[in-house]
Amino acid sequence: MAHDKNATSPGAQPGAPHRWRWAALFVILAAQVMDLLDALIATIASPVIQTDLGGSSSLIQWIGAGYTLALGVGLITGGRLGDIYGHRRMFQLGLAGFTLASLLCGLASSPEMLVAARVLQGLAGALVIPQGLSMIKQMFPPQELGAAFGAFGPVIALSSVGGPILAGWLIQADLFGTGWRMIFLINLPVGVLALAGAFRFLPRQTERTASNLDIPGMLLVSAALFMLIFPLVQGRELGWPLWTFASMIGSLAVFTAFWRYEIARQRAGRDPLVIPGLFRKRAFSGGLVSGLAFFTGTVGYSLVFSMYAQFGLGYSPLKTGMSFLAQAIGTVIGFGLVNAGLNARLGRKLIHLGAVIIMLGVAGVGLTAYLAGRGVTPWQLTPGLVLTGIGVGLLMAPFFDIILAGVEVHEIGSASGALTATQQIGGAFGIAALGTIFFGLTGGGWAPLSAFLVAISVTLVGLVATFFLAFLLPRSAREQQDWQGQGQTQPA
Known part of the structure; x- marks a missing residue:
């Protein structure tokens, strides 16, 4: 295996100036936002896109699932390519490809062209996302990793609620007469700026631990x-x-x-594509299965909530997006509680607490929708959505830090690819499974509310599974590092 530890950029070494490391982190997070927003942003726009371009109801699923499936399939390979050719190079290549694919999405003249461009977006994103985790692990010293990953988690959670809001606003604003196309075209200036930042701040060389694909x-x-x-x-x-x-x-x-x-x-x-020894680490394998359950339930829930709001309640895309604002506020509150010191004191308990609070929030949304009926307003749904957001913030903040704490440098490419692939595959599975349930029931004559409540029940099952599977994780990132250093298996 090839190793190259000579770093020529200030951000490459753990001992580099603080400002360089955090500037590099900001660039990584900006690219993550582009990828993660596009995983959800088309969900809100799907009915409008279907009206404009035509296509069956499966188009609604494939605009999202095609992107997520391509992303999930490519992440493992993308992570390994970073080990072979360098994380910075693959990050830049993926970011450029993602920006170009966004342009193709905005110019799509048929459903088939749009879905094909979305698949290209997903494949390009598969080069970007695992490189971010890998570079964070290599750039930051152990005492700062918690804070770095703590910034990474909020981006994922906030993007999940920011995507629908942004999509709804852009469609409603109809900037330059572009309609839904602006949700993709807006990636062009953002992508160019992120690419410039990548050339300026990212480490030019990071450790390479594989020689062939x-x-x-x-x-x-x-x-x-x-x-x-x-x-x-x-x-x-x-x-x-x-x-x-x-x-x-x-x-x-x-x-x-x-x-x-x-x-x-x-x-x-x-060199294997995925290092088998990773799965003998209880924290990593436990993180994969608990993450799969969590992302399956929550991403699928976002889809059916959006579809119920538009098809069942008659909300506009903007009103649907603004309904998610309450969840975004809750997520900020959740991360604020973690930053106030809960992470150091509670560790894994935050994941359990977050799962329970999300369950209460999702159940609250379902109960409110059932009691208020078709006349339910976003204000009535706000308490349940805020509670859901608080739970997401509590759960996501320690998630990556705990799982990756015991991963060695030579394993980080495989680990990042497998972890982010599990996240995206969970999202794709959630969209496919809950989308099938919702559209299947409404197509069979069920009222949208009844189909929504059934889908919520499936989401709750996934969250219950997340709660119990989280017991496979160590109590904290520090415990994982200590046991890893001693060559022992961490206790439950």
Whole structure:
């Protein structure tokens, strides 16, 4: 394996000036915002896009799921490419590709062109996101990692509620007569500025820990993920033919083949796509499964809430987006509580507390919608949405810090790719599963409110699973580092 530890940028070394490291972090977070906003922003715009371009209801799912699926499939490979060719280079390449794909989205003249451009966006984003986690891990000394990852978490959570608000405003404003197209075109100036910042502040060289790409492994894991998600998105419209179930079952066999191949490849002394030893670390494997449950429930919930608000309540895109503002405020409150010192005192308990509060908030939204009926207003939904946001803030703040605390430098590319892939695959699964439930029930004659309440029940199941799976994590990032240093298995 190749190693290059010579850093030529002030931000590359843990001992570099404080301002350089945080300037580099700001650039990374700006790129993350672009990626994460685009994962959700089209959800609000989907009905308007469908009216303008045409297409079936599956278009609504594929505008979001096509992006998320491409992103999730490519993240593992993207993380490894950073190990091989350098994180800074792959970050810049991905950011440039993402900006260009955004232009194609804004110029799309048909549903097929838009979905294809969204897939390209997702693949470009797969180069950007894992490099950010990797560079943060390498740039910051251990005593500052908590704060760095603490800034990373809020970006994810706030983007999830900021996306719908921004989309709703841009559509309503109809800037320069562009309508929904501006939700993609706005990425052009942001992308150019972020790219300039990447050239100025990011470390020019970071440690490289792999010499070649595991192409067979890449093909295996990509095939397995596609076999799982594609039938979930298309199955309802096609009437659930036998091949959809065969594909989902077959994906398990392909995942198994991928895992065995990775173990054999490492034993043969070759670089695997994903380092198998990562999954023997309880914090990392526990973080993957708990994160999968969390993102499946919450991202799917965002979709069905948006669809219920527009199709069931008749809200405009802007009104739907503004309804999420209460959740954004709650998220800020949640992170404020963490920054006030709760993280150091509670650690993993924050994840449990956050999951419970999110459950109460989501249940509150459902109960309010049920009692108020079709006349429910955003103000009536505000308490439940604020509570949901507080829970998200509490849960997300310590999430990455705890999971990645015990990951070694030579594992960070694989770890970042696998962790962010799990996050995105959970989102894709949530969109596919809850979207199928919502559209399937409404298409079968159910009232939008009834379909929304069923989808909420599925979300709550995912949050309950998150609560219990979080017990697999160490009590805190510090405990994970201590046990990792002693070569022991951390206790529950």
